[in-house]
Structure formats: C-alpha cells, structure tokens
Amino acid sequence: MRKFYIIYIFTALCLFASCGAERSLKKAEEHLALGEYYDAATMFRKAYQQTPAKNRNERGLYAVKMARCYTKINQTKRAIAAFQNAERYNHASNSDKLTLARMMLKDAQYKNAEKIFLSLKDSLPNDILVKNGLISAQKAVAWKKQGSRYTVKRMNLFNSNKGEYCPKLQGDRYSQIYFTSTRNTALGNELSGITGAKNGDIFLSEKDDKGKWNKPEAISGSLNTEYDEGACDFSPDGKTMYITQCTTDPLYPRYAKILTSQRSDASWSKATELPISRDTLSSFAHPAISPDGNWIYFTSDMPGGKGGLDIWRIRITPAGLGGVEDLDSTINTPGNEEFPSFRPNGDLYFSSDGHPGMGGLDIFIAKTDKNTGKIKIEHPGYPLNSADDDFGITFEGPHNRGFFSSNRNDGKGYDHIYSFENPEIIQTIKGWVYETDGYELPKSQVYMIGNDGTNLKLSVKGDGSFTQTVSPGVDYVLLATCDGFLNHKEEINIGSVKESKEYTLQFPLASIAAPVLIDNIFYDLNKASLRPESATALDKLVTLLNENPHVTIELSANCDYRGGDEYNKILSQKRAETVVRYLISKGIAADRLTPVGYGKENPKTIKKKITEKYDWLKEGDRLTAEYIKKLSNDKQEICNQLNRRTEFRVIRTTYGLFDKNGNLKELPKTKNKNKDADAEIYF
Template structure:
C-alpha cells in the first residue's frame, strides 16, 4: 500500500515539475516577444504560462497575471486586462504602478466608481502623483459630464469599417471627396499577422465619394506606398502634393520604433515612401504627423527625451532647405500621460488626444486654441458624445465646418478602432473665392491677400482648382487682393453682416494676363457705328476698376472687325470704336497717357485658345480665324467665327507707369520691414485699408 502511495506522490510531483518547466518555457517566449514590442504574441505566451501554473503557486501566478495584464492593456483588450489586473491584486503582486494602470483601464471600461477607489489608493501612497490626481478628478466627474452631453452629433460609418481596425481618417481633395485611413482588414498587404496586434499590418486605404455624395468601397493604395509593414496616421501638405505618414517596420531580433515617412503625389498617384529624419535618435518613436494650415510646421508624437512623460506632441519647422529645430509644445498641451494624434482644423485650432488630462476615460479629444491676448494655448474638452470612455482620436475636418470624421474603439470588446462621423451645428460664415485667368483656366499658383477691419492679415494659398475658402466674421469689412506672377492684380471688397444660419459668400477673381491679349466681353456698338451702347458700360466699368487696382499699367485698347467690307472701311470703323472706349475710360478718371487706342480692322484675326475649344469643340487650340479658314466651314460655323473676330481687347504694354521720377529713380522705394524674433518673413507685400 505504501509503495502505491509513494508511486502516486512521485507521479504528481513529476507532473507538477513538468508543468512548471513548461510554464517557464512559455514565459521565456513571452518575454522575448515583449522585448520586441509584440504584445499580442507575448500575451498568448503569458496566458499559456499562467494556465500551466498551479493556483497554489501564488507568487508565480501573480507575476504572470501582471505580465499578462500589461500586454492586454497595450492591445486595448480592456475586459481581459481588467481580469488580469484583478488576479495580480488577488495574488498580492500589485505595486503602486499596477493599481494606477488598473485604475486607468477601469476608466476605459466606464467603471468610474471602482476607478476612483484605485486612484485614491495610489494617492494614499503617492499624494503628488499627477496622473492619479487627474484620474481621480476624472472618475469623480465623468458620469456627470457624460450625462450633460454636448451639441455634437456622432454616427458610426459602416461604409468605411471592417471586422478589424480602421482608424485615423483624413479627408483629401478640393471638394473633400476622398477619405484616406488606416485599416488592418484582410485586404491589407502581406500574409503574416502582426505580433503586436494579432491582425494584418495596417495599410492606407481610400474611399471615393461619387457624384451623388455617396462614399464608395474603400480600396488599398496600390502605387507602392503600402508595404508589408504597418502604415498609418497620414496627413497632407496644404497644396496636397505631399503625404506624411507613420510607418512601423519589424525585425525578429531587435525592437523597432515608429518613424515618419513621406510620399510625393505625381500623376494622381502616391509614390513609394521615403524616411524623414527628424532627429538622429533611433531609440524613440516618431508618429502621427500633422502639417499646420500654413504649411510651416510639422507636428508629431514622440517619446524622445526632454518631454513631459509618456508620449508628447512636438513640432519641427518645414523650410525650403529641410527641417528646422525640434520644439516640445510643453504645457498645457503635454502632461505626464500620453498626448497623441495631433491634427488641425483649417482655422488653426489644434486637436489632439490625451489620457493625461481630465476626461471620460482612455484617450479623449481636446482642442487647443491660441489666446489672441497671451498667444498661449487654452484647452477645451468637447465633451460627450465626441468623447467616450474608450479611445477617441484622429480628427479630420470638412473644410471650415465643424464636421468630419474621427476614430474610436468605444463599445468594441476586442479593442478595435472604427471610424465615426461627427458634426457640431454652428453658424459659420465663409467666403469662397475662385482665381482664374480671364478667358482661361484656374490659377493654382495664385495668392490672395486678405485684410480685415478687425486686424485680420492673411496670405492665402489657393487649391489646385484655383479656389480658396476662409472663415470670416460678422460686422467686419474685408479687402481681398488676388495676385499671380504674369497677371494683373484683382481686388474685391466684402462687408459681412450678422446671420442666424451658416452662409457662404462667393467671389470671382479673374486675372488679366500681361502676356496675351485679353478680351473685353459684352462691348456693344450700333450696327455700322462706333457709338457705345448703354449695355456696354458694365464691362467698361470693370475695366476701369482693373486699371485703378493696377495703377502702374498702361494698355493698348484694340478693336477688331470681321473680313466683310473693305479693309479701309473696317480699319477706320475699328479705330473709332477703340477711341470710343478710350474716351469712356478717360471720362471716368483714367489718365490719357495710360491708354493707346488702335483699330486693326481685319488685320489680326483671333487665335483660338484652349478654353474656347470647350465651348466650340470643332475648333482647335492655335486655329487662326482668317478669311480662308472661315470660308471652309459650314455657314452656321462661319457666323460664329465672324462673331469671335468682332471683338474689343486690351494688351498690357508697361507695368512701370508712374513708378520713376524724371531722373529715373524709384518714387516710392520700399521701406525696410522690422521683424520680430518669433515671426516669419513674408513676401514684403503690404495692403493698406
């Protein structure tokens, strides 16, 4: 009997020893994955080790539960993290950091009362712990803030979302009709699953809006931008020619850190990304890029030395010669917690996410606005439902409006992020301008200088379609001057009245070329006469406005006829018509020596420019409407060409009229401009109201 008992004891001991050795094996594998930052794979190993450890071995069960809790926490598996933290405490292996982490993950679960107890426990030992103090205040006020709500309207966007993670949306295009975002869905590049998340490595996907405003199925970018590694959290320069994005490569032997890479857009496709070296520190992460609305700064997230703790938001200046120095945004933006995912509303407000400020749990979205008086950031928490007890981050805005998209893992038991729409009804007044060549196309290289009676002084870049949109304020007078190299300036003035509903003013900025003749449309004469008809005055008044806005310009004012009638008669008639226009301009204040009337008769038939071929597709760019050319056409087309030849035009002769004195010296030389140390030098262009 004793022999059987001894045998049973030996067998049990052997089984326990084997189980213990097996558990240690899985712990070693888990530690290796953890060192590489592969939290999902590490959690799987630690879980196996924990299950293979006898409940009687409380020390090891507690230590392994603690490792497991940390991994679950990092991969946003909130419920599993809570269970693992509870086991850590149950087996008496929890230290102060464990209780702090447990409290913070309870906040992400919306368990505010229990979180408050854990935060208080931390403060009993460490009364100056900033994260615990902020956490306790959050736990005490979160439920009331959630019940108070806000005017934000939030909806889950199933059209963008998959069964995996979809996050960091970013609108693109002049009409905001493309949405770029990161996804770990099955269509992403590569065949392997990430040891960090347990899903495929993230790729950049894009959804296109159709003519009816409906979003299409997201498709992966196939131009070489995506790789087998993680790509995510992208942004664009104001001219939409360059993308900055986060990339995370992997290495089976060494931990790798997130980096920021860039891609250029050519022929409507994004090229292969190249690395951006912000500093020479290769042991820190650089992620979540955001370009400021003026294009002068790149904001990003990093845990590099010199911050407030955790991840901070930093910025680096973008110059024509490369990157400038790196700056930490400091307080009040950064905290001992994590500040991430910076982005900008076009009005300059900085949006970012943080778990270090008072909030509702997890990462909350905050707004940093610059106080006009102190020039310092003032923070605002936009409340529920934009924020939740989960992670809320990655904002993008539809132009000047307070609407767009963001990402959140609220309510997802696996901790995966999904894309939501948001809108906060606001009364917004905007001006939309279009800068284009008279008789031609949009001018994407144009600049618009905007001056307001409230002190506004802006230099606006236009988009690829020649447009710009800017928020304006009621009871303010604005003056806008559009300029472009090779063209005359054009000025528009606007008085903004208070409104009760959002309103958009639309202004046109047609710029006259200084290189080619410019048609003065809608100039009318009586048949076979040179007297101007009354309906011509509107077009001529616009020409007067143009000449007043460009006082250093002289022009040749020319009139042209078709080939019908004698050459001598046509030339005389056209000369008198040109003189009639010039006389009108002189009568309305334009100096006579700025105007040269010339009647060409039929000597200079019209040369067709590309824009006109859109209206008359049977004409080609470069066609010259000579008598010989016209007579080969059908009768109806002949009459159209004759109408095109019967025209009044002007061409710029000089752009230096009145600029020099009798000795050839510049009359009003530019004055040296004082610069403050913190400012950036502009083009030296000054507008006076």
C-alpha cells in the same frame, strides 16, 4: 513504493512546468524587446499559467508584465485583471496602480478608479495624471448625463469585423474618404506581433453622383505594402499624402515613421521617408498638415517632451523642413497626446488621456485667442467622447460635421469609424481663383485681412476654390495672387444672420504674358463711340489697374477680315483711343496706357476654354480669313464675332517703382500680425 512514485511524478511535473514557464518567459522577453506587445502578452500569460500559485514572486512579475502589454494593445479588461493579480501578489508599483486606475476609467469603472486615485494622492502628490484622473473619475458620469449638441452614428458601410481608424475627408467637394483598415483584404498574410491583427492598409471610399458612399477599396498604386500603413493627411492642394508606416524587422523594435507619397493621375506613388529627425530610436506618427500648409504636426516619443507621447510640429519651407518644436504644456501632458488634426478654421483637434476626460483617449480642441495668442483647451463632451478611445477626427469643410474613429462598444477593442455632427451657425466665404477667360489656378494664393485682426494666407484647392469661415460684423479684404498673373482684390462686409450662410466671390486673374480679352465692349456700328453697356466691363478694368498700380498696358482693338485694310486700321485705332480716354477719365494715368489699333492683322488664336463652347473649334486654331471662309455661314459669323474684340496686354510691371535716380521707392505695406504667416503682405 506507490507513495514515492506519486511524489516523483509530482516533482517531475513541477520541474517540467518550471522549464515551460522559463521558455515562455524567454520568448515573452524577446517579443517585448521588439515591441511585439500582443505576442509578448500571450507568452507572459502562458508563463503565468505554467507557474505554481505558491511561487508568488514569479507570478506577480509575470502578471504585471502581462498587464503592461495588454495596456499597450488596448486589451482593457485583460489589463485590469492582470494588474489586479499583480496587486494580489504584491508586485504592482505606484506607477502600475496608476495605470490600473486609468484602465478602469477606460472601462467606465469610475468608482473603483476614484478609490485608487485617492489612495495615490499622498504617495504621488504632484502627479498631474493622478490629479486629472481623479477629476475624470468624479465627473465623467455627470458629463455623460449632461451630453452635448453632437450626434454620433456608426458608419457600417466603412467598417468591417476588424479595425478601421483615422478617416480623412479629401477632394474638392469632400467626396472622398481615406482611412486605415486591418480587414482581411489588406495586403500580407501574417498577423502583427504588435496588435495580433493584420497590418493596416489605406482604403478609399468615394461618393457617387447621388451623394451615396461606395464600398471602400484599397487605394491603387504602390503606396500600400505588407507593412503597416496608418494615419494619413494631405497637403492643401491634395497632391501629397503624408502617411504613418511601421515596418517589420525580426531583429529590431518597430519605430513608426512618416512617409510621403505623390499623386499621379488616379494613383499614389510608392511612399518615401520624410526626414524629420536623425533620431532613429523614436517614433514619428499621425501627421497633420496645418490649413495654410506651413506646418506638419505629428506624434512622437522623442526625448525632450512632457512624457508619454507628445504632439510636436515642424515648419515646411521651400528649402525643406525647419526645426522640431514640442507644443507647450497647455496641450501636452505626462500622458499621451496623439492624432492631431485641423479644422479648416485653424482649431487644432487632438486626442489625449492626460487631460480630464471620459476615460481613454478623448478628443480635445485647442483654440488660439486672436488678441492674446493664448491657447484654450475645450472638451466637446459626450457622445463625441466616450469612456473608450476616441480619436482621428476629420471635417467636411468649414462645417462641424464629419467622421472620427472609436473603439466604443467593441469587445475586442477594434476601432471603427463613426460620423458626427454638431449644428452650428457658421458664415463662410467660398471663392474661386481662375485665369480670366481661362481655367482655375490651383497654384494661386489668397490673402485675407479683417478689421478684427484677421490676417491669413489661404490655400487654394485643385479646382481653384477656397473656403474660409468668417465672423459677423467684420470687414474683410481678400487678395488673390499667382505667378504670371495680375492680382485681384475683393472686399466684403459680413453681416449677422440667424442661419448658416455662404458668400461667393470670384477672382479672375489677368495673364501678364498673354493678351486678355475685355468682354462685353460695344461700339456703335462703324463708329468709335462706346455704347453705354460697355461701362461695366471697363469699370472692372479700372479696378484692376488700381489694384495693380505698377502695371502699364497696351489697349488694343481688333476687327474681322471684312472691309478694307486701311479703314479697319483707322477704325480700330480710334476705338482703342476711345477706351483709353474712358480709362483716363476714371483716374488712370495716361502714361500707363498705350492704344493700338490692329485692324484685321491680328486674328484671334483659339484657347482651350473656347472649345468647350464651340466644339468644332480646336485649341490653337487661328481665325484667319482663309480659315473662316471654309466654314458654314453661321460658323463664319461666330468666328467674325470672336475676331472683333478689345484686349489689353501687360507691357511693364515696374511703373512708379523707381525714383528719378533709379532707386527703388519704399512700398506701402500691411504688417502681418500672424507670426506663422509671411512677415509682410503687399497690396
């Protein structure tokens, strides 16, 4: 009787375990259908443990599904163990064995990975991932021993005991760093079914006046939500943020989307979706804006790619987004290519586990040859890359230094932020575009042409500056333009140097709509004759008129209120005519110049820029005699000096453009060899 009772109890336990495994399996499949890989892996593992060892088929099935989920969430060691169990139960396909070998690369088990890759060569002879994986397994140790000029350091200030990834330097002086973090202070209370951690938010750290980074804080505004905000990038002017977001829905899988947010004062607006495609079953993530602002690169699994995740791009136009393009097989592989990012010189950085590398995601560089247009892929080596995942790189201007993210040395697989530097001898041009006698012009555009074939359109930052790397031994011409202003051109020859050097250029743009002061013009006392020191300023005006050959100007001279009306009028007229004669002597056509003497009838109106020097003046003040006479003697003299001025004002912008029949003449033009820039640039 006792024997039958024991058999009954054992049978009941088996039935209970079987029912428990079925319930766990059902929950696991539900989580898997929604892309909740962490929760799915947990339930597959529970079903595996609830299944007797004699049920080899079921155990093998649960093991392989568990392994695939662990692979998705970077639980490398658990994925390896689960795949090995699936092999033990004869439930691992060649595809699973390939994934196991790739996981072993991530765990630096290079010898074990090599054995599996070799065993797969016959069954998968044309598989690129087998071929490249074998190269990785055989060479990774030597690559690590060889090293590189990169130095890498973990940034503890930015990191927490959770995850931080995809840093992005921002600001005119790169004094801001944005990144995603799943730390406890992120919004929301629930843990993600996908990762097992909190959903990420965008955090910001800024440098203080001494150049020290402050403690990161979640960015203000309504951009962060209870959903998962991930990798971000910015438009060249820094006013638009492109961001990855993954929402939560209990009934549907999570598909990542790219959203945009606009900066208003010191905060970011609520993000709205960027309509890249009508495809609602694919993910769109990891946005990266090209340095010229003309393209958005991103990661997607949409149909038509090379396999896995690919990097795609789409043109940004004033009318909206263009068509989507998949990058060619030089970059994309049947593996995963993700996290595109640009160095300001135009080099594309991305992460891949499909190219030969150290193990998991490695950072690669795609460089385009200026002459052939062909793309060359470079692997920057160890320690920038490791056996683990390395991705999400950002640069401090033109320098080969900045930050990136990696899950190296973290037993839980969390990503953290690291700094990097590779000392390079680089030469750069730093330019400022601003209104003559005024402020910076962030809406301006700079074109740069070099005699080595360089043809670029450079974006200007919020402070009116731009920075561009240049090559030694090359002559460059740079043209700054802005709506409502005359063009300004600078030429520079870059020599050879043994250390990094920065060349500084100024681009003051003269307004078309308002009078422009010609500073440092000097006349003899009560005479119309120019003093020699006036030549410098007038020669700059000659250059400006030559750079803008279709402009005619009114050249005006003004006096202060002292002296008789007629005397001042005659003197100012003669002075204006003297300046015009000087310009004509330098080759400027007489019919482009109209001299006018205003005497004292045109008092100066104060611009905001002048108030920075004389804080007792207010913007909009008009320096009339009545206004000046109310001031102290020293302030009166300053105002009189401001009134005694020589200015020019643009009258026409169509001089010489039409023939005698009124037809537009053909303009001289410089052909643009850069297919991604404007078709033609007029100088």
